[in-house]
Amino acid sequence: MITLVSLNTLIEDTCVLAVLAYLLARGETLQRLFSVPLGISQRLLLGVLLGALGTTEIIFPDARIPYVLHTLLVTFAVFRGGLLTGLISSLIIVCGFAFRENFPSLLTTMLALGVCLGAGMIARQIEGELRSSLVALLCGAAAQAGVVIIYRFLLLPGASFSPLYTSGITIFANSFGLWLFHRILQDAQARADAERYRLEVERAHALATEAQLASLRARIHPHFLFNVLTSTAALCRISSESAEKTLINLSRLLRRSLDAPTDVPISVQTERESLQAYLEIEHLRLGERLKINWRVEADLNRVTLPAFALQTLVENAIQHGIAPSINGGTVTISIISRPRYTLFAVCDTGVGVESGREKEWRLLPERPEHGLQIVAQQLILQYGRKSRLRLFSEAGRGTLVVFALPIESSNSGKDTP
Structure with a gap:
């Protein structure tokens, strides 16, 4: 029965130690008190x-049996924070015990705490050679073994003490307790460091992604201008009147292009209006050779996409598919909403792409010099x-180019069917 009671007490008080370590590991306490290296104030x-926690034995004597x-706390204080931390915690404990113990008992307590300080300092010296958790285990055993020796053989006449201090089981208990205390805080620190590292990596990745997106957005405009100016140059040789209309449309396109946000998605309706102005220019250049079909099964004012994404695909279809064809062809633009x-x-329906070239384009976005590759990277x-x-x-x-955007990204505010 005595053994079961002692075991039950050990389990209960181990839970108390675990709770103390857990509370220390929460929030800012861990970062301030268990960072490396510790500052003087820390x-x-x-x-x-730790000294204040140690004085709880004054109110609850022998409450932490075994x-x-x-x-235990003084040993941990010097092991984790150094001699200064251990001395501060020892001083607070001695001051607290002075109200309860007579001088011989207090002197014996001071000697015991001195042994703990020494064991902690030795453990700090060998921590780099062995695993810190193993060092904590050995440190706790050595410190408490010294305490037991003092209370058994060096007890001063007239000193009062609890039999607990001379019990050999406390060597095992304090060794395990110090290891547990250290391990919980060490694991909490490792998790905090891992989380901080993860957030730093995510932030660095986000910054790199944003920088890459900014570069891609800046390159969309030159591709667009190059295509429009090429069409205008061709019109100058055919009809000066058509070229004049083209330049007027171009000025409108440029204004819309400069005003369009490049860092946030725009509505498909806005993209379509800009695209219509571009198509008017191409109609003047290609005439009946260019036909446009729209297939829209979505609310264009609520569906969104990156600026110039759809327009770049249409430009590519006209420049590389329809314009090189003698008979021209039809460009079909489809926007279809689905549940997700x-x-x-x-x-x-233009000239299409040769099989070898198609294979090269399927490697998007490995080579971002083409408009399609730029849009591919952006998406x-x-x-x-x-x-x-x-x-x-x-x-x-002919050629078909397709992409799909998640409903929460491409349809702001629209309910999923």
Whole structure:
């Protein structure tokens, strides 16, 4: 029965130690008191905190059976915070015990705490050679063994003491208690460091992604201007009147282009208005060779996408599919909402892409010098690989370019069907 009671007490008081360590590990306390290295103010604060915990034996004497709490905490204080921290905690404990013990008992307590300080300092010296958790285990055993020896053989005449202090089981208990205390705080610190590292990596990745997106957005405009100016130059040789209309439309496009936000998605309706102005220029250049079909099954004012994403696909279809074809062709622009995504597709009946070239384009976005590659990178960076461009082409029959955006990204405020 005595053994079961002692075991039950050990389990209960081990839980108390675990709770104390857990509370120390929460919030700012861990960062301030258990950072490496500790500053002077942190060492003082840690010493005061552990010393105050050690004085609870005055109110609850022998409440930590079989632990000797004040010796355990002083050993941990010097092991974790150094000699200054250990001295501060020892001073507070001695001052507290002075109200309860006579001088011989107090002197014996001071000798015991001195042994704990020495054991902690030795442990700090060998910590780099062995695992810190093992060092904590050995440190606790050595410190409490010294305490037991003092209370058994060096007890001063007239000193009162608890039989607990001379019990050999306290060597095991304090050794395990110090290891447990240290291990909980060490694991908490490791988790805090890992979380901080994860947040730093995420922040660095976000900054790198934003910088890459800014670079891609800056390159969208030159591609657009190059295509429009090429069309205008061709019109100058055909009809000066048409070229004049083209320049007027170009000025409107430039104004819209400069006003359009490049860092946030825009509505498909805004993209379509800009695209219509571009298509008017191409109609003047290509005439009846260019036909445009729209297939819209979505609310264009509520569905969003990155600026110039759809326009770049249409420009590519006209420049590389329709314009090189003698007979021209049709460009079909599809915007279709589905329960989980919005589908965007641009299909042309132009010259298509040779099989080898199609294979090269399927490697998007490895080579971002082309408009399609730029859009491909932008979509992957903003929405992930599920939103990457997909290109299907056959020489002489045309090309289809498709991408899909998640409904929460492409449809702001729209309820999912």
